[in-house]
Amino acid sequence: MTQSGERALTRQLERYYVRFNDDFWAFFADQVEPLLPDAPVLADLGCGPGLYLRDMSKRLPSATLIGIDRGDDMLRHARTLTFAGATPTFESADVAGRLPLADGSVNLLTIAAVMHTLEDPFSFLEEARRVLAPNGLFLMYDWVRVGFKQYIDFRVSEPGDPFEVRYPRALELFSTHNKYTADDWHWIFEEAGFQVAQEAWPFPRAIALLMRPL
Numbered sequence: 001m002t003q004s005g006e007r008a009l010t011r012q013l014e015r016y017y018v019r020f021n022d023d024f025w026a027f028f029a030d031q032v033e034p035l036l037p038d039a040p041v042l043a044d045l046g047c048g049p050g051l052y053l054r055d056m057s058k059r060l061p062s063a064t065l066i067g068i069d070r071g072d073d074m075l076r077h078a079r080t081l082t083f084a085g086a087t088p089t090f091e092s093a094d095v096a097g098r099l100p101l102a103d104g105s106v107n108l109l110t111i112a113a114v115m116h117t118l119e120d121p122f123s124f125l126e127e128a129r130r131v132l133a134p135n136g137l138f139l140m141y142d143w144v145r146v147g148f149k150q151y152i153d154f155r156v157s158e159p160g161d162p163f164e165v166r167y168p169r170a171l172e173l174f175s176t177h178n179k180y181t182a183d184d185w186h187w188i189f190e191e192a193g194f195q196v197a198q199e200a201w202p203f204p205r206a207i208a209l210l211m212r213p214l
């Protein structure tokens with residue numbers, strides 16, 4: 001693995017717990033789980049090192065799990081994890097293109113901390129609509145724009161890299177993470193014909209929206 005690949009993987013492993021915290025799992029248990037069928041099919045787009053799929057497997061051991069990522073180092077790590085239920089299928093693919101998922105096949109499609117990077121969110125959402133089963137749910141969890149000072153303050157107070165790395169990293173990521181406001185996210189989904197069923201803020205600068213296609 002290259003040094004930068006190793007750093008990206010270490011960061012993902014450390015920072016996962018910051019966002020997938022108790023508030024996130026309370027939201028998941030109260031608002032998402034009750035809407036899922038028995039033995040659901042769950043796909044995670046940009047699954048990174050697989051920790052979310054591992055945690056969902058503990059909650060929903062009868063689920064079929066699919067993880068998709070374009071990072072081979074991420075997928076390699078995900079394949080080493082132990083799952084409470086069936087071992088997921090991991091696929092290497094660019095989620096900005098055609099998803100390697102059959103039409104109408106997914107009960108819960110999740111994308112976390114990836115959608116802000118997609119140049120064309122609307123063509124992606126057409127693909128999301130294609131692969132969702134009837135009554136399927138789409139869960140997006142992603143960054144929301146905050147002011148420069150607020151962003152830097154947040155980043156330097158969060159766990160992860162040592163300060164001397166965290167500060168320049170915050171400067172580097174500011175423009176990437178601060179693309180859409182909460183209203184922008186709502187507008188994107190409205191334009192694409194998705195109806196928001198639930199909204200939550202498990203982490204101060206990230207929004208979770210649970211949706212269904214209209």
Ligand SMILES: C[S@@+](CC[C@H](N)C(=O)[O-])C[C@H]1O[C@@H](n2cnc3c(N)ncnc32)[C@H](O)[C@@H]1O
Nearest residue numbers: 046047048069070071074093094095096112113
């Ligand atoms: C910030 S990490 C988020 C990982 C995980 N979803 C989470 O929330 O902890 C972004 C992940 O998405 C993957 N990724 C980014 N853009 C992608 C794309 N267009 N297609 C597939 N994977 C992508 C990266 O390789 C990385 O593993």
